């Protein structure tokens with residue numbers, strides 16, 4: 471049996487041709503799956519009963535399912551999605567001034583082991599396939615949610631699953647009506663992936679989870695830095711083809727006494743100098759047994775000021791949905807007792 475949601479447009483045309491149907495059937499099917507969010511072959515009433523019966527003998531439409539959801543006082547919604555093999559992933563929907571941004575997962579668990587992230591401390595289970603990635607959007611749209619923007623910052627490192635992720639990005643931009651300008655992929659800095667992404671995926675925005683201005687500090691909190699040290703990462707970003715009017719986002723989780731000094735801010739300003747960028751400061755969201763604390767508000771403002779004085783656009787990320795455990799991993803953790811926090815969100 472073929473899962474029709476895993477087939478790309480060309481493969482769908484071939485599939486219908488193999489059944490002696492015209493290729494416009496593939497276009498109709500894609501419209502029903504990606505625009506009308508239909509979850510079953512039987513629901514595609516534009517197809518005759520006999521065509522639906524013929525399809526059902528050879529194929530199906532996979533669906534992730536909603537296991538749990540919570541809504542915060544600030545309207546942030548957190549979702550726990552179930553996958554066909556019993557695994558679970560999370561999504562967070564953040565409405566804000568006319569926009570509605572969905573944070574999407576790309577893997578079950580994560581192998582990167584960032585020390586400020588609970589998801590990272592629990593290890594990697596498997597990659598999501600293209601259908602499981604786009605279905606996070608499709609399911610919520612079917613539930614009546616509007617999604618204007620997408621950030622690939624949920625569970626997992628998107629560039630460690632680059633093939634399925636780039637397929638999913640193509641579906642989002644060509645079939646689901648989401649502009650690449652409204653999609654952001656966040657990475658810890660897998661250099662080969664950053665080089666490959668613009669060659670195989672639509673021109674989405676790039677965010678880099680940097681979190682430290684020196685290798686000494688970054689090695690302590692992000693094991694990936696031993697493989698791709700800061701100099702190599704920054705050099706790769708300098709060569710990255712940034713579209714006119716766009717900027718790379720540097721994410722920087724502030725950890726008290728680790729990377730939050732004014733000296734760190736000054737060093738950060740010099741290493742990213744010359745790269746069209748903005749900097750998002752993320753006060754650490756503490757979780758049980760985490761070895762870190764968030765700096766006080768005054769220290770966060772001082773860090774921001776050093777960067778602003780040097781000409782950068784610097785934003786302090788609001789913590790969303792704290793009353794519903796909206797930091798990545800927490801809803802899943804409440805269910806399984808193993809997951810708990812996420813630095814990138």
Ligand code: SF4
Pocket residue numbers: 580581582583584587588589590591624625626627658812813814
């Ligand atoms: S911050 Fe992202 S890349 Fe790092 S461990 Fe957590 S999920 Fe993985």
